[in-house]
Amino acid sequence: MLGLSIWGQPVTGPCVSDGWRARVAAFLGREVEEQGTRTSGVLISWLREHFGQCPQDADAETVGHYCRAWILHLFACVLFPDATGDTASWMWIHCLTDWHQAGSYSWGSAVLCFLYRQLCEACRRSSGSPSVGGCVYLLQLWMWSRLPVGRPEIMPRRPWFPGEPPRRQPTWAYIWDQVKVSHTRLDRAYLDYINEIDALTAHSPYDGDDPLPFPLSFVCAADDDIYRMVCPLICFYAVEYHLPHRVARQFGMRQIWPPQATSTSIELHNVDRKKKRKVSEWASFHHAYIQEWELFEENVDENNEPHTNSAYRQYQSWYQGATRHRLREAWTQDDYAEIQSSDDEDMVYDQSTHAGRQVEAGPILDRMGRTLQTSVRDIEHIRPRVRDPEIRSVLERLSNRLRRAAARCGCRTATTRDVHVPALRVTGVGTSTQGPSGSKSIASEELDDDDDDDDDEQRAKEIGPSQLQEAPLTQPT
Template sequence: MPHQRVNPGPINDSLLSMQSIHVSEHIWNGQPDRVLRIRRATKSGHRDGSIPNEVRPFLARAGMLGVAEMSYFPIDHHLISALVERWRPETHTFHMTFGECTITLEDVSVLLGLKVHGDPITGCSTYRWVSLIEDLLGIIPPTNAIKGGRLKMSWVDQYFSDVSMHVHSVQQMERYARAYILRLLGGMLFSDKSSTLVPMRYLVMLTDLDRCGQLSWGSAVLADLYRELCVATNYDHKEISGACVLLQLWAWYRMPYFAPLMRPLNIVGVPLGARWNSALHAPREEQKKTIVQIRDALDKMKDKDFVWQPYFQYFYSLPSYCVENTNIWRASVPLIDFHIIEYHHPDRVMRQFGMVQHIPRPPRQPDNLHDLTLRGKDDIDWRVQHAIFVHEWETRLDCIWTQDSCTTTHLSSNSEYMVWYKRHTRRWIGHITAKQGYVEDIIEEMYHKAKTEPRSSFSMKELTDNLANCLEVFGEFHRLQYPSIGAPTPSQDESKPVVVKNIGAGRQEGRGLGRRRRRVEHESIEVFVPSHDPPAGTYYAYPVTPSGGFNPYVYTADDTSVETPSSAANVSSPFDTHLLPSSGC
């Protein structure tokens, strides 16, 4: 029997144009699994969430108090690596089996407590660094403490570890606060591949702490993380930096299956990310999930396993700075971090805002900006160089997406969005789950063919070929290859029965294993058998051949005795939900 090629997608590559160079293509083709190295500051160099009371007012002025509340906790390298396999640089979203989802400005605000509604983080990236450090930190650094445009964080710790040495004046405390914030920026929010250096271009933004508190640090952090995720989709890259702690927290709240068994602290007045401080410890080795396990779980995940709006229940307990200007969370704008420009596409994930998901417009991400670096660009003022993007950010209130509220986040597989999405997405990463999905596609298609098409256009050979394909992908085709053969004739030698002497006479022995065992009656398992007649409407079966198209199957009221449900919210069982007719939402 010829082998049938399983097509993981996309069928239409107009959206995912980088598939041939994406890490998922390498994994599909049998390359070794790649677990990324996470680059960030070590635990010994992190302040661990214990903030000196003297510096708290200064951190609040700078808009950094919330993120400073977070302590160091382990990052799951396997979870981050598996999520990168589903990240798409073309759309800045994760492509799951049930639709797109992503990290948005909402997640930055709620999880980290960073301001998102403010001026962008941009300007000149080159200064007279020694003079700048002397003016803002009050100390002249040695030449070996500066590497290019970056400063050693160990030097910062050397002079700013003891707050008692800096409490003699407001100027001293402001310098201490700047050093404290630099450690947060370089160690967690904007960590680079060195793990030990902080870019000094951010120090300029700390000149006036009150002005610093009005800047959109949240959008800059998200821009940097987007860039790191995009770069990491290159299979040859073996490490990732940036705010991976934000990505992990996002995954924990939206996909609880991957969260630690110990729940976060039930405290108020701090961002959600700070509530995991004492709840997180390194899991025991036998409890860790490998990248293969996580990949398979993501491949099998349904939309009911994803929490589209996980933060509502916590809004009342969050500090006000976490829930300011919430409409900005839905702004389709460029995210800016000096030379980095990465677009924010909330219109692709409207279910995360409780709204109806439409077929999104083509994403906006100029390819010539996707790999732009600072190398050889010392004299550029990025506010001027990227003036068009800065202007777009400044008019963000005009770029806010709004849709009708959604009564349910579930989308039927026959909805207009899902039919479009399945044509344009990468459905599976691993082979095992792809085989299972392929069999599901065959069953669905054969059901519709047998139900709707005239017998003359549907042959039993087509049915048996497709059923044979199902057995083949699971390695069970041998059931159809080897007919029954006769068993060998048993030996005709008559052997005498074995006589065992009762060696336990007079004792509670020698009566067999049935002694002292309680007999129970076998209980049958009841299996729910749903109605085989779908509601009237149009259904789309995923093509089971690489060159196939989405064939519509139309049922009229005469074809079925089942009443058509008015909406997804009225459906009571997973089977009924799967058989909802096509609709626009």
Template structure:
């Protein structure tokens, strides 16, 4: 019964009921999907496949280690699962920098960055001067400049870097070795953590940060990588976008560790014997993924339960394999701060995903809205001045560590969360276009009558407004298997004439009575109202439903089956090879 009610309710309203948190819902991709406007899988831009073509000398490897990229250079070439990444993006909200899942909010934290790709998450912010031309900066830091065919404004082609600098001469001077190493580092960040949607170019503004390799190692490259990924996820979550960049290997492996969705079976034992932990997924993997599309991943996420989530996947790791430099900075995973990567400043909000740190989730503080700045077109701009407030917030990171609250229960959080989140992305049931238009009109009427104030009305007028509200909500509910209406934040507005306290008490008693008596009173009341004054409307609704909407009722059965274990649904087997396919509700 709970499955039926929830499916029915969210068929007409997937949320949010209160837009105080997700205030940009209109521009989010989930709005377009709900309206039947599919964009398909995103184009994913990352270029790890050619990193192994660089023949690095021992001198270069030592310089790379000093610069803080000793572990990132080990990043494997993992085939990206574009449909899975796209389905995750549909759950990302740029208002909170978190994934809004059915079980609560989750996100990629600084802790995940440190464990998975081994970049330093503590240090100076990655920020500097922007450029609109490549020639001068390339000559200064690489010893040569690309021809105009290999540049575009302040960006240089990755292919030029590889073709020109992938083999350092054996007899190269120290200055030449440094130039070749800077070229590799620019290629590395442009292929992974700072990959762009251009697909084959990287900004040269990172080069001056590699002038001194010891100084380069003092930057918080991991924080910059996460800021870049947050911005990329936020952009890709808008319905106007069709591609995504950033460190998608980090995102995909984060999902493998935390969510039992699309996770491949491994040839080797899944033990943490190597660092960074992204190496766990290196090499050939078992399990078919080619037959999975974004719709199937979306359905799986819509049916996600707590049993499908590993909130703390690193808890049993042997810390002997983790470098001391990483261990000493892990506390920053709980730092509520601003992440900086040149013009990209994004909020890191671990207080919204406390369960990822083994804590009980409580209602988080409101997110302070911040300005997402851009570089613009001017070259030679030092962003430190432009981003001073964001840099200051990062400097105070260790003073803003989120701590657990005592004597708290998660039930209060979930009641709040369901009101402010977008619970479903895909429709649990397909709806015909005619029926969809009629439902939209009824929802408009319901929203309108819910906003009518009964102040100053006489008893007859109040009764009329209440009756209209009851009929409209009843008919909306009747169209989804005649399920009882689920209380919403707006449903008791018509009772304000008797006083706010009295209205709440009536609603509580009515809800308890319906629960005890199987909703018989509610259905009887609705039938009497319809029979007494709305027979024409009800008859027309029934005719339309019987005539043009049989496919809708059949689809309800399909929707219910799609969230059952594999033994009850073949569809489930194609989504996830695991034996426990997620149900809609725990």
């Protein structure tokens, strides 16, 4: 999409904050003004002010400095923007100082790695004004190419520069050179988009695209033989795994199931520049992952089986047996044939359903179940330290009652603690349940009056609410 190279050495190297102003001055040929306590880099506004327009009579050295400033600005605003959005990091200078060496890095994998890490961090932010970094331009292009919902209308493109060599022909992103943007009300955008996605009748996001009406730069397909490499992506402190074998359909191949397990190391997500201030040489810190990266040619996914509907049905059977379903409770118990006709679409339920405002019990029950499970864990944590046997007995009965209540609200069983392992099925789309995973004392059953009514109350109710903070608590039907 962007024409960045994949083949090359990983983007990493020394990362020392001491003396960064001197390094930036040597890189740009201009002293950096004092910016308070900021040590992450230079302000983008400073770059624009001092390098906005190259003088017509500039010598070769000055032109080189302006070119470096332009690239640093490109990195800060497009390829590697951080969540602040106003700073150009000095971290990249090590890879850009030598023009001839700069082209030997795998910038494509670094951009993807940095985007993965920024998306991960954005999902975990809980502030009132969260933001996201990384190359969201790449993410936007990918979404427009895969999902027809909400994407703009393609308009006639501006003419490309005449007489350009093959390398300087446009990239795939040129499709969206001129677009007519779709509009929707901010308070309705989430509901509008998910309603449109639900209305898609032919889900084939990985079908081949129509032939492009313009020639592509050959760099767009220069590394297509390693698109499906299974390896870590490296960008200084960030290491994110590239696992194309888990999304084989995206490459037109049959999805092998279950996919090969690959540990993505949760510890890697705890590694960043703030938590590892003492790390000055990331190449040494991530030496093992760099060695794994260097073997990417040997780790290309070898699955070349084409996708077929038969294979997809087999995959669905496996997937349904390896996952659990949460089903929405019926809105009426009346027989379908006896329901009054609603062709006029004036019924309250029809109106609220079509508008996406129907209040469902499932999300509320799901939240209640999770809250009750938290209470159970709190009780079980403190109960062993209670010496009074009568109080311990009361806490045990209370814990059992809350656990059964949580099971009624969600898809857990009364004996499930934290992990639910669904039973395997060959076919069908039912709701999987788990048998008792532990024993319960007879005395406990005799002391509790409510032990005899929890056999059929352990069915799941509703798909849980979206994790998007701006999304409504209920899902449209």
